[in-house]
Amino acid sequence: MLGKIAAIVASSVAVVIGGTILLRLSGRKSVLELTLASTVVMIMLGEILSGPLEFRSIWETLLAVGACLAALISIELLQFKLNWLRRLVSGRPLALIDEGRIVEDALRKLRMSKEDLAIRLREQKVERVDDVKRATMETNGKVTIELQPHAKPVTVGDLEKLLASWGLAPQRDGSYGPGEEEPVKR
Numbered sequence: 001m002l003g004k005i006a007a008i009v010a011s012s013v014a015v016v017i018g019g020t021i022l023l024r025l026s027g028r029k030s031v032l033e034l035t036l037a038s039t040v041v042m043i044m045l046g047e048i049l050s051g052p053l054e055f056r057s058i059w060e061t062l063l064a065v066g067a068c069l070a071a072l073i074s075i076e077l078l079q080f081k082l083n084w085l086r087r088l089v090s091g092r093p094l095a096l097i098d099e100g101r102i103v104e105d106a107l108r109k110l111r112m113s114k115e116d117l118a119i120r121l122r123e124q125k126v127e128r129v130d131d132v133k134r135a136t137m138e139t140n141g142k143v144t145i146e147l148q149p150h151a152k153p154v155t156v157g158d159l160e161k162l163l164a165s166w167g168l169a170p171q172r173d174g175s176y177g178p179g180e181e182e183p184v185k186r
Helices: 002-025 036-049 058-081 083-090 104-110 114-123 156-165
Strands: 094-098 132-137 143-147 168-170 176-178
Touching (some): 002 058, 058 083, 114 132, 156 168
Antiparallel strands (some): 094 132, 132 143
16 A cells, blocks of 8 residues: 555656656647647657556545645745756756847847747837847747837936926926925925
8 A cells, every 4th residue: 555655756756857848858848838739749648658647546546645645745945045956957047139139149049039038028118129128038938128218218217307307397286497495305
């Protein structure tokens, strides 16, 4: 009986680790990046991998599910403590655009087309690649963008500096006018 329990736990852990390795080998950093075809393949792999987990008893099935969850939680907790494991499972952030230029090698590594990158930029209201100082594919599958100085939106602080350089100060009524009136506290 103890040997059977050990076999169930071992095969469950092997399925979690094997599935993680297969997902990483597919070149994707997260499920969010899967295309329709990749999703179908991953479902098929899941069905194939589940073969060793098909047990007759509900208790054996619950034990297998528990072992899978324990393996998943253990891997996630170990990632916090072990940088090498985090890099192995999650990968590293990858620069897609540097100083307004697309990093072609990064796109090839991710198997991402320029059109896919353009979609990701448009989702963040960026129309031109040369407006991007740096774009990075994060380990969670999201693209973060740092804009070039000329493309950044103007802030209230920027306007106040500009108005101050023109000799205009905030007035008590919220408008701006000449003078060295005491600054309005916000």
